[in-house]
Amino acid sequence: MNGDRDDALQALTEHVTRLAEQVAARADQSRHPSALLTYADVAAQLKVTENWVRDAARTGSIPRRQIGRTFRFAQEDVDEFVASTYRAGRDPYARTARQFAAMNRGKRKAS
Incomplete structure (x- = not known):
């Protein structure tokens, strides 16, 4: 009987270990840079x-x-963009001259 109990305990321990590894892998995936944003x-x-x-x-x-x-x-x-703009002492939402130029490319001037 002790042998059966030991085998069952061993199987349960292996199962719990596999589950813990799967949970850890999913937690790593959520922090992985492959989490891409739209x-x-x-x-x-x-x-x-x-x-x-x-x-x-x-x-x-x-x-x-x-x-x-x-x-x-x-x-x-995205985090680095926000951090770099604050480190530089700039307003992260202010438009730069490059951004205005890019926005106005291809637009006709009103006459």
Whole structure:
């Protein structure tokens, strides 16, 4: 009888260990840089419009990654963007001359 109990305890221990490893792996995945954000996700985090995020990404202020025909942002890149603008003493939501130029490219001047 002790042998059966030991075998059952061993099997249970192995099962719990596998479950703990799976939980740890999922926790690592949630912090992994592959957690990519959409324009809407970034806009919601920064409390700006999606167009503002598109302009900032187009000018290179916020790094983006192209996946197929869509663009995505890594959470780390968004965090670094906000931190770098505050370190530089700039308003992170102020538009730069490059951003204005990019926004106005291709627009006709009113005559």
